[in-house]
Amino acid sequence: xxxxxxxxxxxxxxxxxxxxxxxxxxxxxxxGQAHYLAGVMRLKVGDPVLLFDDKTGEWLAEASEVRKRDLxxxxxxxxxxxxxxxxxxLCAAPIKKGRIDWVAEKACELGVDRLxxxxxxxxxxxxxxxxxxxxxxIEAAEQCGRTALPSLAEPVKLAALLxxxxxxxxxxxxxxxxxxxxxxxxxxxxxxxxxxxxxxGGFTPAEREVIRACPAAVGITLGPRILRAETAAAxxxxxxxxxxxxx
Amino acid sequence: xxxxxxxxxxxxxxxxxxxxxxxxxxxxxxxGQAHYLAGVMRLKVGDPVLLFDDKTGEWLAEASEVRKRDLxxxxxxxxxxxxxxxxxxLCAAPIKKGRIDWVAEKACELGVDRLxxxxxxxxxxxxxxxxxxxxxxIEAAEQCGRTALPSLAEPVKLAALLxxxxxxxxxxxxxxxxxxxxxxxxxxxxxxxxxxxxxxGGFTPAEREVIRACPAAVGITLGPRILRAETAAAxxxxxxxxxxxxx
Numbered sequence: 001x002x003x004x005x006x007x008x009x010x011x012x013x014x015x016x017x018x019x020x021x022x023x024x025x026x027x028x029x030x031x032g033q034a035h036y037l038a039g040v041m042r043l044k045v046g047d048p049v050l051l052f053d054d055k056t057g058e059w060l061a062e063a064s065e066v067r068k069r070d071l072x073x074x075x076x077x078x079x080x081x082x083x084x085x086x087x088x089x090l091c092a093a094p095i096k097k098g099r100i101d102w103v104a105e106k107a108c109e110l111g112v113d114r115l116x117x118x119x120x121x122x123x124x125x126x127x128x129x130x131x132x133x134x135x136x137x138i139e140a141a142e143q144c145g146r147t148a149l150p151s152l153a154e155p156v157k158l159a160a161l162l163x164x165x166x167x168x169x170x171x172x173x174x175x176x177x178x179x180x181x182x183x184x185x186x187x188x189x190x191x192x193x194x195x196x197x198x199x200x201g202g203f204t205p206a207e208r209e210v211i212r213a214c215p216a217a218v219g220i221t222l223g224p225r226i227l228r229a230e231t232a233a234a235x236x237x238x239x240x241x242x243x244x245x246x247x
Numbered sequence: 248x249x250x251x252x253x254x255x256x257x258x259x260x261x262x263x264x265x266x267x268x269x270x271x272x273x274x275x276x277x278x279g280q281a282h283y284l285a286g287v288m289r290l291k292v293g294d295p296v297l298l299f300d301d302k303t304g305e306w307l308a309e310a311s312e313v314r315k316r317d318l319x320x321x322x323x324x325x326x327x328x329x330x331x332x333x334x335x336x337l338c339a340a341p342i343k344k345g346r347i348d349w350v351a352e353k354a355c356e357l358g359v360d361r362l363x364x365x366x367x368x369x370x371x372x373x374x375x376x377x378x379x380x381x382x383x384x385i386e387a388a389e390q391c392g393r394t395a396l397p398s399l400a401e402p403v404k405l406a407a408l409l410x411x412x413x414x415x416x417x418x419x420x421x422x423x424x425x426x427x428x429x430x431x432x433x434x435x436x437x438x439x440x441x442x443x444x445x446x447x448g449g450f451t452p453a454e455r456e457v458i459r460a461c462p463a464a465v466g467i468t469l470g471p472r473i474l475r476a477e478t479a480a481a482x483x484x485x486x487x488x489x490x491x492x493x494x
Binding site: 083102106109110111143144145146181182183221222223224225226227228231234235236238239241242243245246247 | 330349353356357358390391392393428429430468469470471472473474475478481482483485486488489490492493494
């Protein structure tokens with residue numbers, strides 16, 4: 001007897017939609033998503049699509065109408081509830097386009113719950129394009145299977161971030177001047193956490209003093225090599241996920 | 248009394264050169280490196296430059312002649328011996344340009360000793376551009392302070408890689424079908440190691456069987472989200488460095 005093929009197949013397109021989803025809901029798709037489904041994926045009536053809305057989880061839907069510029073998908077049933085994401089914030093100084101987009105993409109894939117752009121003295125990008133960062137996180141969520149998008153905070157100055165820092169949230173900051181080995185520090189301090197990474201050029205000595213003065217702050221080291229800002233962000237996030245997250 | 252300023256200053260350019268370095272050696276610089284030093288960094292006679300050759304460590308040199316298209320640097324003295332790099336290989340299936348370049352850059356920054364392009368059934372890039380990958384690793388080494396470049400192996404088919412796998416080298420492979428949590432598996436198996444990451448689309452079930460049959464193989468998991476190939480490579484490398492490397 002042949003094994004029943006998995007349904008929906010692995011090749012099923014998976015999309016984030018703003019519309020809240022529910023049983024039998026009709027979801028209108030247009031713009032880039034319509035081009036992707038109709039033009040690129042050659043979706044036909046009856047073909048499956050996985051949808052998630054960042055609120056109600058992941059749902060299986062079927063194409064009920066397919067046109068070149070717009071489609072209608074009809075929701076069949078819920079596949080998964082919205083997941084619980086590990087309670088990790090990534091507080092990162094904006095860096096140049098491309099590298100900061102990559103931070104947003106990797107933060108989502110690696111499982112970060114919240115991305116906070118932090119403005120520091122050596123930050124050269126004062127106004128990160130939040131729409132673009134969010135688009136990168138959505139694409140990463142569609143690809144990595146997340147049903148919950150990372151939240152994206154408004155850019156905040158370092159002093160303001162630290163001024164009302166929640167005491168119960170560990171603040172692991174990549175300290176170029178040396179600190180506790182990252183994995184050791186993170187295993188020793190489970191629970192809500194945040195990773196703070198400076199811009200290219202790092203924090204100023206004065207900024208490091210202000211960070212260290214924060215009771216929740218724990219200086220960590222990521223080894224003897226000088227990591228680029230985006231590498232430090234991804235590496236510290238991976239180490240936290242392995243030490244205190246859901247890996 | 249004013250503190251003596253650090254010498255050489257943090258802004259000192261740092262370059263890899265093919266010429267073996269020694270005391271008082273005169274090093275001729277041309278091409279892109281000359282443009283960078285003379286045109287971009289506006290180097291003047293007497294200005295310091297840090298050089299490393301992947302053989303003898305890092306040396307302080309001074310510009311003794313500066314022209315637009317070529318310079319002569321004179322080596323003053325050795326700053327550091329060539330470092331010992333953690334004994335980690337990264338065996339990664341080539342993926343599309345941009346993402347594979349990024350793997351080479353991050354592998355160098357994170358401290359990998361050897362990068363091995365592995366050809367698998369779902370690998371879509373059969374001939375990765377090794378010169379381009381090496382250029383990305385050199386640039387990363389200049390930036391992150393390495394005095395030893397990662398070695399870059401010729402692309403090898405998965406079966407051939409496993410056929411003569413050194414028994415004493417742990418082979419941690421990212422197993423989409425589930426495995427031991429990465430940090431736990433890596434702490435339990437210190438010593439020479441390798442990380443094996445598949446292409447987009449992962450290993451085939453048949454390939455996973457062949458890998459598992461390798462006595463040194465340990466299937467690891469990097470959490471519940473589906474990581475892109477390059478994300479898995481960087482994340483597994485960071486977790487290994489924290490668990491068994493020099494972090």
